[in-house]
Amino acid sequence: MSAINLKANEVQIREVRLGSITGFSGKASELVGCARKGKLGDRGRSFTQCLGCSTSNAACTVILIQDGAVISHGPVGCSSCFHEFAFTYLVNGGNRGLDAPTQRRIFSTNLGERETVYGGNQILADSIREVYARTKAKAIFIVTTCASGIIGDDVSGVADEAEAELGVPIVPIFCEGFRSKIWTSGFDAGYHGIARKLIKPPVNKQPDLVNIVNFWGADIFTELFGRLGLRPNYLTPYSTVDQIAHSSEAVATIQICATLGSYYGAALEQLYGVPEIKVSAPYGIAQTDRWFRELGRMTGKEKEVEVLLAEEAERYLPRIAELRERLKGKKAHVTAGASHGHALIAILRELGLEVKGASIFHHDPLYDNGAISADALQNTVQDYGEVPRYSVCNKQEFELVNVLNRERPDILLARHGGMTLWGGKLGIPSLLIGDEHFGMGYKGLVNYGEKILDTIENDEFVKNLARHAINPYSSWWFKQAPDAFMKRGEE
Amino acid sequence: MGKKTKQLAIYGKGGIGKSTTTSNLSAALADMGYKVMQFGCDPKADSTNTLRDGSYIPSVLELLRDKSNVDAHDAIFRGYNGIYCVEAGGPAPGVGCAGRGITTAVQLLKQQRIFDELELDYVIYDVLGDVVCGGFAVPIREGIAEHVFTVSSSDFMAIYAANNLFKGIQKYSNSGGALLGGVIANSINNSFQEKIVQDFVERTNTKVIEVIPRSLTVTQSELGGKTTIEAAPTSEQAAVYRELARRIDEHEISHVPAPLEAAELRAWASSWADQLIAQETGEVRGVRASI
Numbered sequence: 001m002s003a004i005n006l007k008a009n010e011v012q013i014r015e016v017r018l019g020s021i022t023g024f025s026g027k028a029s030e031l032v033g034c035a036r037k038g039k040l041g042d043r044g045r046s047f048t049q050c051l052g053c054s055t056s057n058a059a060c061t062v063i064l065i066q067d068g069a070v071i072s073h074g075p076v077g078c079s080s081c082f083h084e085f086a087f088t089y090l091v092n093g094g095n096r097g098l099d100a101p102t103q104r105r106i107f108s109t110n111l112g113e114r115e116t117v118y119g120g121n122q123i124l125a126d127s128i129r130e131v132y133a134r135t136k137a138k139a140i141f142i143v144t145t146c147a148s149g150i151i152g153d154d155v156s157g158v159a160d161e162a163e164a165e166l167g168v169p170i171v172p173i174f175c176e177g178f179r180s181k182i183w184t185s186g187f188d189a190g191y192h193g194i195a196r197k198l199i200k201p202p203v204n205k206q207p208d209l210v211n212i213v214n215f216w217g218a219d220i221f222t223e224l225f226g227r228l229g230l231r232p233n234y235l236t237p238y239s240t241v242d243q244i245a246h247s248s249e250a251v252a253t254i255q256i257c258a259t260l261g262s263y264y265g266a267a268l269e270q271l272y273g274v275p276e277i278k279v280s281a282p283y284g285i286a287q288t289d290r291w292f293r294e295l296g297r298m299t300g301k302e303k304e305v306e307v308l309l310a311e312e313a314e315r316y317l318p319r320i321a322e323l324r325e326r327l328k329g330k331k332a333h334v335t336a337g338a339s340h341g342h343a344l345i346a347i348l349r350e351l352g353l354e355v356k357g358a359s360i361f362h363h364d365p366l367y368d369n370g371a372i373s374a375d376a377l378q379n380t381v382q383d384y385g386e387v388p389r390y391s392v393c394n395k396q397e398f399e400l401v402n403v404l405n406r407e408r409p410d411i412l413l414a415r416h417g418g419m420t421l422w423g424g425k426l427g428i429p430s431l432l433i434g435d436e437h438f439g440m441g442y443k444g445l446v447n448y449g450e451k452i453l454d455t456i457e458n459d460e461f462v463k464n465l466a467r468h469a470i471n472p473y474s475s476w477w478f479k480q481a482p483d484a485f486m487k488r489g490e491e
Numbered sequence: 492m493g494k495k496t497k498q499l500a501i502y503g504k505g506g507i508g509k510s511t512t513t514s515n516l517s518a519a520l521a522d523m524g525y526k527v528m529q530f531g532c533d534p535k536a537d538s539t540n541t542l543r544d545g546s547y548i549p550s551v552l553e554l555l556r557d558k559s560n561v562d563a564h565d566a567i568f569r570g571y572n573g574i575y576c577v578e579a580g581g582p583a584p585g586v587g588c589a590g591r592g593i594t595t596a597v598q599l600l601k602q603q604r605i606f607d608e609l610e611l612d613y614v615i616y617d618v619l620g621d622v623v624c625g626g627f628a629v630p631i632r633e634g635i636a637e638h639v640f641t642v643s644s645s646d647f648m649a650i651y652a653a654n655n656l657f658k659g660i661q662k663y664s665n666s667g668g669a670l671l672g673g674v675i676a677n678s679i680n681n682s683f684q685e686k687i688v689q690d691f692v693e694r695t696n697t698k699v700i701e702v703i704p705r706s707l708t709v710t711q712s713e714l715g716g717k718t719t720i721e722a723a724p725t726s727e728q729a730a731v732y733r734e735l736a737r738r739i740d741e742h743e744i745s746h747v748p749a750p751l752e753a754a755e756l757r758a759w760a761s762s763w764a765d766q767l768i769a770q771e772t773g774e775v776r777g778v779r780a781s782i
Contacts, residue, residue: 008601016560039560119625152590152625154632157666 002368004195004263004270009156009172011192011263013180015042018262020182020364022394025483028358028387032378035365047485051395055143056081057186058175061194062141064089064216064237065244066098069105069137073124073155074145079108088216089237095218095435096238105135111147120153128162128170138241139169139198141190149176169241171197182362184337188263194236194244195267202249202272209233210299211253211268213261217437224441227311228296228304235264248272252298254291256281256436258367258376259339266368278371279379281339282440284346285320286383288312316442323449324352330456333407333423335359335393335400336415340436342376344413347439349384351449356407357389359400391482397422401473402482404428411456427466431455496606499739500616500630500669503642504652508677510538511709511718512642512735513617517542518720519729519736521572525612528567529574532596532630533619534581534589542570545716550580551596563603571721575609589619590626597629621652622659631660631669638672638745640700643691645676645684647760650691657695657750670745673700675735680705683770687763694759696749700742701735704728 002017014020023043024031034040055078063070063085072079086104093101109127111120124142131140140162144155159170175189211233212221221232233243233250247253253268254277255261265276275298282288289309296305332353334344341360348355367374381387389407393399401422404412412423412430423430431451433439439448501513510531517529531538536550548568554561570576579596581589600606606614616630630636639660643653653674660671676688676699685702692699708729712722719728751759 003604005602005604007604008598010598010602012602019560149594150588150591152594152627152629154625154628154663154666154668157632157663157668161666 002266002370004267004368006192006196006271010174010179011185011188014182014185014188014362014364015180017188018364018366018368020184020362021392022182022362023486024363024390024392025486026390028377028381028390031363031390031392032375032381035375035378036372040363040365043483043486043488045394045396045485046487048394049396049398052183053078053081053177054175054180054183054186054189055079055145055177056084057183058143058173058190059085059186060215061187061190061236062143062171062173063104063106065139065141066102066238066240067138068141068241069107069131069135069139070141070143071124071127071131072106072108072143072145073120073127073148073153074109074111075147076108076110078145078147079106079143082106092216092218092435093238096216096234097219098238105131105137107131111145116147116151119151120148121158124148124153124155125158125162128158129166132162132166132168137168139171141171141173141193143173144176146176146178149174149178169197184259184362187260190236191261191264191267194264195271198241198244199248199268199271200245202246204249205251206231206246206249207251207299209250210295211235211247211250211265211274212256213253213264214256215260215436217256217435220437220440220443224308227308228299228301230299230301235261248274250274252277252295254281254295255339255374257337257340257343258374259337259362259364262364262367262369269369276369278369278374280346280374280376281343283343283444284350284380284383285442285445286350287343287346287379288441312442316446319446320351320442320449323446323453326453327449328352329354330410330452331356331407332411332413332452333357333359333404333409333428334413335419336413337361338363339376340415342380343439344415345387346380346384347445347448348413348452349380350445351452353411353452355387356409357391357403358387359391359393359403361393361395363392398473398477399482399485401426401471402478402480405478406482411452413452424462424465425469425471427459427463429455429459429462496611496614497638498606498614498616498636499672500618500636500639501642501675502618502622502631502639502653502656503675503677504646504649505619505621507642507644507646507649507652508703509642510617511541511713512675512677512703512732513538513615514541514718515720515729515732516736516739517574517613517615518571518718519733520613520740521574522720522733523736523740525740526610527574527613527615528606528609528611529570529576530597530600530614530616530630531576531578532593532616532627533579534584534592536578536580538617539568539570539574539576539578541713541716541718541721542574542576543568543716548576548578550578551599552580552582552592555595555599561599563600563605566599567605571718575611588626590624590629593618593626594629597635622656628659628663631663632666636669638742639669640672640675640739642675642677643688644678645687647764650688650760651756653691654695654750654756657697657748661747661750664747671697671748672739672742672745673698675700676702678705679703683767690763691759694749695751696746700738701731703731703735 021042420430
């Protein structure tokens with residue numbers, strides 16, 4: 001278990017804190033088997049294409065907070081991903097009860113040569129005041145960059161001074177890209193800042209409030225939890241600063257994607273005694289039943305949970321059985337971030353598909369709570385069996401293309417924009433679902449099953465595309481093993 | 492936890508005797524029964540040598556060069572009288588970023604809660620002379636050292652460096668950073684030199700915490716790889732270091748200094764230079780001129 005240390009400005013990076021890795025190629029069971037036998041070996045690569053930056057993941061945790069504002073302290077290019085989260089906020093607002101989502105308040109100090117040489121403290125101090133004057137935000141987040149980190153700007157000092165003057169939390173988030181090669185370290189950096197500055201000690205415990213650390217999935221929990229007499233507190237996208245402050249008053253914290261909310265959940269449990277659910281998220285029937293029962297136990301709603309599960313089973317199992325019949329024997333490949341990728345594998349297996357392989361961006365052998373019962377890959381393998389070609393691919397598209405060309409699955413399932421096009425170019429029906437709640441519970445299996453069927457049956461577009469697509473990779477590359485550029489031993 | 496650790500940072504011009512003074516201070520505090528850590532913040536990584544019979548220890552950044560996951564305990568070595576010795580280290584001269592190196596090294600120990608775990612009475616940062624970039628100011632920022640002591644001789648370049656440091660302290664003082672405890676006047680051989688330092692501290696709103704004479708005992712001890720406290724514990728020089736330790740131990744409240752502006756400092760220096768020349772040439776001035 002990693003100890004939450006709010007005294008330090010910076011969170012420890014994920015590879016150090018959790019022993020996470022970005023390079024593996026083998027069977028899923030091998031990776032699970034190695035997980036707690038010392039430190040996982042990370043293979044490293046002699047060639048890679050570009051990949052994400054922690055800044056983006058840190059921005060993801062704060063830009064969608066309704067009444068916050070975000071300043072990137074660095075050259076303006078370091079904030080070039082911010083607009084994606086502003087777009088996400090606008091288009092998904094309706095799913096979360098925001099009929100008129102406001103423009104996101106995103107800024108950059110636009111560090112130039114001059115500030116890099118003479119120091120960026122002043123421009124940051126001025127920017128905070130300017131942003132506050134313009135937005136009257138309830139909290140201002142400062143996302144650091146490589147430039148500010150290397151020149152050693154005193155971001156914490158400047159933030160504290162402005163906080164004393166303005167009377168709203170000014171939250172520094174230390175997510176310099178050079179610190180970690182695992183971009184999800186940015187999530188941890190964001191939540192570390194939030195835990196230091198926003199979460200308040202509980203005043204009145206709210207026994208029906210359950211924290212949900214998630215992205216921007218549609219609100220399915222108000223209805224589901226309503227049947228249990230519970231209320232969801234979605235964190236942090238679409239939440240308010242006040243909601244975050246009171247998250248310490250909840251009865252429990254649940255994870256939609258443990259690789260996202262690992263640090264937030266552990267911080268609430270260690271600092272304020274809010275227990276975190278320590279089983280995998282409710283994807284697939286086995287995990288859905290286990291997860292709801294654990295939630296029932298934690299909130300004293302055991303009976304209500306049994307009723308809910310019985311109702312859901314009765315309502316959806318017949319349709320799930322039909323879908324299984326039609327999908328039986330189809331082959332699939334999954335590409336996604338760590339824990340959500342494991343969820344997608346569970347969904348596919350539950351629907352009777354064969355998961356030939358998975359290209360998962362990184363791997364956490366454990367999460368911050370240290371619970372073996374929370375290991376999502378372990379649970380998926382135990383519940384549904386082997387994934388024969390399991391690769392930790394660091395979002396390296398050249399490896400994905402190589403694997404897809406070998407496997408030629410009936411469907412490619414992805415979670416991130418830009419990944420399905422490789423399936424499309426090879427004529428493989430490909431499905432991208434951005435809403436992480438879409439596949440949850442019994443209903444989620446029906447949702448996915450119908451979408452997958454629809455995608456497989458309507459393959460004319462990808463077949464056509466494949467006929468006309470120009471493949472950027474040479475035939476030489478397709479003859480190499482997908483992990484040919486991974487090093488043999490540990491990096 | 493629970494125990495309040497007193498955190499000090501020692502700054503001053505390169506070659507002025509910071510590491511010598513710091514190591515003797517650490518040794519004297521350890522002799523007083525305190526648990527002390529000396530944290531060298533210089534890429535040369537030689538701050539703690541005389542606490543360990545002249546031997547070098549692997550620095551935090553040397554360890555980080557080999558592997559990304561470093562247990563901070565691997566960078567902590569015991570020296571004279573149990574003093575915990577740590578060297579931040581840094582890149583080779585002319586490459587990389589030594590300032591970022593200090594940030595990284597200090598954060599590594601903070602993240603692993605080493606200062607709490609060891610229940611230290613004192614952490615003393617011995618920092619490279621010139622605060623050339625943001626990284627070298629890390630030890631005087633909020634939550635690291637509370638008191639800064641500057642080592643300076645009466646040499647004008649040393650005083651310039653001290654004045655520059657005062658500017659840094661003034662800058663960070665508003666945001667909860669360290670404040671100035673005083674100046675340790677080093678290599679002082681005569682009362683004239685002492686007067687120069689004294690005049691400077693009065694003008695900059697601080698004080699001399701101890702006057703340390705230049706001494707062969709120090710050189711002899713260091714050549715033997717030891718502090719004066721260890722090598723010549725009964726010497727006069729050791730007594731001076733013990734007095735320094737006692738005064739620092741009693742020191743409670745530090746202040747914001749009032750550094751001189753560049754023009755002021757030049758004018759001040761040239762007034763002393765005139766007196767210096769007068770003394771060297773035997774010119775008689777002041778009251779005696781009328782005798």
